[in-house]
Amino acid sequence: MRSHWDAAARGWDAHSPEIRAWLRTATDAMIAMAGVVEGARVLDIAAGAGDQTLDLAERVGSSGAVIATDLSPAIVALAHARAQGAGFAQVQCRVADGEDLQVEPGSFDAAVCRLGLMFFPDPLQGLREMHRALRPGGGVCTVVFSGPQRNPCLAILMATALRHAGLPARDPFAPGSLFSLARPGSIDALFHDAGFRDDATTAVDAVFHLPAVENYLDFVRSSASPILQILDGLNEGAARAAWDDIEAQLHAFDTATAWAGPNELLITAARRP
Template identity: 40%
Template structure:
């Protein structure tokens, strides 16, 4: 009697797909920078506060994207400080470099780098930050241990992740609809994803297991405010590569139908003041002993 092998998560393939997604979505992520700032600004400020980032600090930004939070950090550390923005995607870092130039900042550098394999010396940074990046690493422990390695003793790592699906319906509703329409199985064991670190205690445990001390988290209400559900769909359609990846097996007509269904569901979050998509972020910090 034949037994069917349980499908295994393929981290190498996943990482390549993630790289390709961000190469494609780079321009859109940059174009929506002001929306990202408005949506995640409060959580970003909390992350920088919890990491104790101040004037003259050397800061590493992992999975920096188009660098909007790198710019915020660079202003905080001032001309005597330094921010290294890293990402797996070269295209998206081109926009981070452009943003730094437009802001007139000379203390931001960019480097293509895999967060699980940092090509950096030990104990060279005062702080490491990662905004909505850690959730997408196939080996989150390896990424955290690499962050720990490059930190100076007493330095801090701070990261922002989504909490649970029920608190993030602007994103979990589309994910659920796509999963249903594309007949996708549940995520495989060990598979990264938007809500992989959101449950109570999971992020704290990950930091502690990686070797950090004085670990703590804070939950930040971060509603996504846009003019309409239609604009939210446009934002997600242009910028959220993971949603396109989930729909890759569908025909163009089916994809269009899925986006229509998503928009209908998201209309529930429209008010007289526009669209307010429920979102809760968790900010974690840990210290290098």
């Protein structure tokens, strides 16, 4: 997992402006629902190239602190560079597995995890770590993908990549996969089991608006680690055939003037009692 995300780090970083616009509404909701306020000490888990980290740093201000953590050393280096470039001295970046955060218990006011928890082999352990890191009363908020029917572009990518790689269809809800936390009620049950209370999950639309399907393919080819892992072993011709097939299907989301890929995200907020 670490090496795959290391490989996708630059692509995720390079597409920051598009990712930022795509996830704007969800990110604002996540930060508000975790209760992040000026002066707070916030843990950002699976922080990637640090896009939401910048929003957190802005919100907590110079009297607060944001600790951005991720499994991939390459992506943590990019998050660090981005936070430094923005002049946010209140941000620290560390390599850490979300299932073993290595932080002082009870030392954070809030914790967030944007599009990371569904990749954890053991998300309950990830939530237990967040719970342990928070002070009593601290807030947590995660963002994950909802199911394949509400995320048709991701479903197309997965199914087509598997078919071209000669692999059998997978259980879409398998642990560690894009949709692993999408079953109705499953994420709330995990929050509860981890010891959180007052949990609530909200589904939000996150349409990926781009000038053309080629822009989405460019993003996926450089950043979408789960798809790249499946296509990894294909020779050049076979890989081209897979991408051509994917592109043909993704044209279904062409609009009169651009491209709009539907996505739905689940935002779950809770608090440590």
